Amino acid sequence: MGHRKKKAPRRGSLMYYPRVRARRITGRIRTWPKVTGPPRLLGFAGYKVGTTHVVLIENRPKSPLYGKEVIREVTIVEVPPIFVYGIRAYIKTVKGLKTFTEVLHTSLPKYAERTVSIPKKTDFSENIRKIEENLDKINEIRILALTQPHKSGLRKKTPEVLEIAIGGDNIKAIYEYAKSLLGKEVRAKEFFSEGLLVDVTAVTKGKGFAGVVKRFGVKILPKWHKHRKGHRVVGAISTGHPTMLFTVPRPGKMGFHQRTEYNKLILKVGENPSEINVAGGYLHYGLVRGDYVVIAGTIPGPPKRLIRFRLAIRAKEKQLQPPKITAISLSSKQGV
Secondary structure (H helix, E strand, O other), rough: OOOOOOOOOOOOOOHHHOOOOOOOOOOOOOOOOOOOOOOOOOEEEEEEEEEEEEEEEEEOOOOOOOEEEEEEEEEEEOOOOOOEEEEEEOOOOOOOEEEEEEOOOOOOOOOHHOOOOEEEEEEOHHHHHHHHHOOOOOEEEEEEEEHHHOOOOOOOOOEEEEEEEEEEEOOHHHHHHHHHOOOEEEEEEOOOOEEEEEEEEEEOOEEEOHHHHHHOOOOOOOOOOOOOOOOOOOOOOOOOOOOOOOOOOOOOEOOOOOOEEEEEEEEEEEEHHHHOOOOEEEEEEOOOOEEEEEEEOOOOOOOOOOOEEEOOOOOOOOOOOOEEEEEEEEOOOOOO
């Protein structure tokens, strides 16, 4: 650490290295959990509305407040139905999964033209036959879906394209399930349930250009001495040859990073927006107009940000007994 007489811990965490801005605002899920049993969707998507608080009855036996009413911060996410417009089949190679073929629904909604274009030479029946004849070679089947933001409280028409895996242990049953969804809408209640544990992936709020104090937590030097060259700076920035050490805190852009939070508990799955809408709408979002979920705690991203959900990949139990909610705050002064 330069001129220091004793060692000091490094600044920042290598857990999030490199601190670069996300490539896309929709986020990306790279790994899906292994699920046995009947086929089921492993993911969904929605739009962050904001945060509020609820009064619930604590149901953890080891908690000192067990059986009593407690206040918990929660996040509300609007989850309009998604439209399934394609099926994609993968085969396993030495270099990982490789696309075998895909089947695209020929008649798409009008709003889909903003994002998706179907090739003119697409043969729907031929691609279906190709998948059915090679089910023994196919390793994984996923659906291609479009979000429907026009059915939410957003002033937005352009949908996002999602690829969602399907869990199960029988590839033929998975294919039949995916085929049954093709060209149809999937509502949130087909994926979410109260007490379900999910992983949440989103792009965090962008904070612009920031110095080393805000970006890495560097200690501010005393203002009465040792600040001739600044007191919100790094004292020594390592050698310059052959190159500066990457561990040295430097100013730069902060935020807009993709982050995943694990094991978030679904407290409520609702279809009636009047149960949670506040007078005048949520700050920076507006009114919820469709299906929604209430999640315990906070999640990354500002209001209106696309939130991607995945069935919990690290949880020992996928389903818990949710606590009973006795009241939801509908105050117009909501935090975000």
